[in-house]
Amino acid sequence: MNRAIGWGAVLVFATAETSAVGVVERIAAHAHQGVASCASSVCHGAAESPGSSRVRQDEVAIWQDRDPHARAYRTLLSEASRRIAANLGLRAAHEAPECLVCHTDFVPPEKRGERFQISEGVGCEACHGGAERWLSSHAQAGVPHAENIALGMYPTSDPQARAALCLSCHMGTVDRPITHRIMGAGHPRLSFELDTFTWMYPHYDFDEDYRARKGEVNGLRDWAIGQGVAARVLLQRLADEQAGRDGLFPELALFDCHACHRSLKERRWQPRSGTGLPPGVVRLNDSHLVMFRHVLAIVAPERRARLLELTRELHAASQRDFASTRAVARRLSELITESLPRVASHPFGKDDAGRLLDSVLAEAERGEYADFAAAEQAAMAVSSLVAAFESLGLIDSSRVERARSRLDALYATLDDEDRYQPARLLAALRELRTEVR
Ligand code: HEC
Ligand code: HEC
Ligand code: HEC
Ligand code: HEC
Secondary structure, eight states: OOSOOOHHHHHHHOOTTTSSSOHHHHHTSSOBOOGGGGOOTTTTOOSSOOSOSSSOSOHHHHHHHTOGGGGHHHHTTSHHHHHHHHHHTOSOGGGOHHHHHHHSOOOOGGGBOTTOOGGGOSOHHHHHOOOTTTTTGGGSTTOOHHHHHHTTOOOTTSHHHHHHHHHIIIIIOSSSOOOHHHHHTTOOOOOOOHHHHHTTSOSOOOOHHHHHHHOOOOHHHHHHHHHHHHHHHHHHHHHOTTTTEETTEEOGGGBOHHHHSSOSSSOOOOOOTTTOOOTTSOOBOOHHHHHHHHHHHHHOHHHHHHHHHHHHHHHHHHTTOHHHHHHHHHHHHHHHHHHHHHHHHOOOOHHHHHHHHHHHHHHHHTTTTOSHHHHHHHHHHHHHHHHHHHHTTOSOHHHHHHHHHHHHHHHHTTSOGGGOOHHHHHHHHHHHHHHHO
C-alpha cells in the first residue's frame, strides 16, 4: 500500500468531482450515535416485529442475526484477514484504515458519539447517516421523511443514492478504494447488483404503508439505476489520475480479472463486437456498461448507439494511453449522468420486462457474455426480471416454480469462475426463456 488512507485523505477524496454524490462526506456529516442508540425495544430493538408500527421494529435483531454487515468488523479478525494484512505489510487488519473504510462505520473520531463502537461493523448509521440531528425527530409521528433527510438521514429509499452508497463499499470508489494489490493479497473479488443485493437480508418490508410514505418501489428500475451508477463508479475511478493507475500499469482491479487469470490450456477467446478488441489484450471490466445498454435500449433508445460507440472508444483508448482513456471515461460518465433521470422516472412496466429479457438474451447470442463478470451481471439481471415477471403477473403461478429452478440452473453455470463456459450460460438462458416467454 503506498497510498496512506487516513481520515484526512478519506475526506479530501470525497470531492463532488470524484464521487457520485459525495457518499462518504454525507454519511459522516453528523455524529454517529452507535447501534445501541437504535436498539431500545420500543424503537428498533424488538425481538419480533409487533406489526403495529410503520416500521418492523426488529431491525436490530435481523441485522445482528442474519445480516453480514453486523460481522464485517469481526471478519477483520479472521485468519483470512490476518493473512491479507500480513501479505500487504499491514500490522493488523482491524486497525488498518485500508480495511476499516469498508468493514466498519469508519467516521472520524470527532464524529463518534459516546455509545459509538467501531467493533459494530457496518452499523445502522453506516447506511442511514449520522443520527445526531434526526435521532429524536425521526421517532416522532407526523415528521415527514423529507425533514429527516434534511437533518442528515441518508436517503436509502432513493435508488440512485442507495446505489452510490452500496457501491462505495461493494465496488470500491475513489473515496473507498479497493485495489488489485488487496485482491492479490487474498481479498475476494467484488461484484454487486442493486436489486438482488437489496433483497438478500432485508430488515424492511416494501408494503402498502411503505409505498404511501416513500413512494412506489420497482425492482427493475432499481436494477436499471444500479447499472448506470455502477458504470459511472468504474468510469470515475478510471478518470482519476491517482485511483486509476498503479505505477506503470493502470489499476488492475478495474479490468476483467479473467482476461489475465485463466488457464493457458483452455482456448476461450472469441471476438466481442462490444469491445472491438483483438485477442491477447487486457480488457476493462465493462459489465455494467453492457447492462446499461439494455437499459438505454428501453428508456432512451436514441442514446444506446452512442453508449456502444463510446464504450468501444473507451476500450480502444485503454490500449493507447492514460490521457485519452480519462477523456473518454469522462464523456461516458456524462452520458450516463444525463440519462439517469430518465431511467429514474421510467415506469418499467410489463412491456419493458419482456423487452429487457429479449435484449439480455440477444446479447448472449452475440457472445457479449464471454467474460465472466458480464455473465454474472446477466444472470443477476435475469433474476431481477424473473421477480418482475412474477410481481407484474406476467407468468402464472404454475410456472413460477419451474422458472425458479431454471434460474438456479442458470446460476449453476457460474458456480466456478475458473471453469465458466459461455456456451453453457447461453443454453441455460435459452431454457429459461422458453419457461417465461
Ligand atoms: C460501509 C461499507 C458497506 C456499505 C455502505 C454497504 N455494504 Fe454490504 N457489505 C459490506 C461488507 C464489508 C460486507 C461483507 C461482510 C462480511 O462478510 O464480513 C458486505 C456484505 C453484503 C452482503 C452479503 C453478500 C454476500 O455475498 O453474501 C449483501 C447482500 C450486502 N452487503 C448488501 C448491501 C447493500 C444492498 C448495500 C446498500 C444498501 C450495502 N451492502 C452497503 C460493506 C458495505
Ligand atoms: C471497497 C471496500 C472494501 C475494502 C477496502 C476492503 N473490503 Fe473486505 N470486503 C468488502 C466486501 C463488500 C466484502 C463482501 C464481498 C461479497 O461477499 O460480495 C468483503 C469481504 C471480505 C472478506 C471475506 C469475508 C467472508 O466472509 O468471506 C475478507 C476476509 C475481507 N473482506 C477482508 C478485508 C481486509 C483484510 C481488508 C483490508 C486489507 C479489506 N477487506 C478491505 C469490501 C471491502
Ligand atoms: C447496508 C446498509 C444498511 C444498514 C447497515 C442498515 N440499513 Fe436500514 N435500510 C437500508 C435500506 C436499503 C433500507 C430500505 C430503503 C429505505 O426505506 O430507506 C432500509 C430501511 C430501514 C428502515 C425503514 C423501513 C421503512 O418501512 O420505512 C428502518 C427503520 C431501518 N432501515 C432501520 C435500520 C436499523 C435500526 C439498522 C441497524 C440495526 C439498519 N437499518 C441498518 C439499509 C441499511
Ligand atoms: C493485467 C492482468 C491482470 C488482471 C486484469 C488481474 N490480475 Fe490478478 N494478478 C495479475 C498478476 C501479474 C499477478 C501476480 C502473480 C504473481 O505474483 O505471481 C496477479 C495476482 C493476483 C492474485 C494472487 C494470486 C496468487 O497466486 O497469490 C489474485 C488473488 C488476483 N490477482 C486476483 C485478481 C482479481 C480478483 C482481478 C480482477 C478484479 C485481477 N486479479 C485482475 C494480473 C492480473
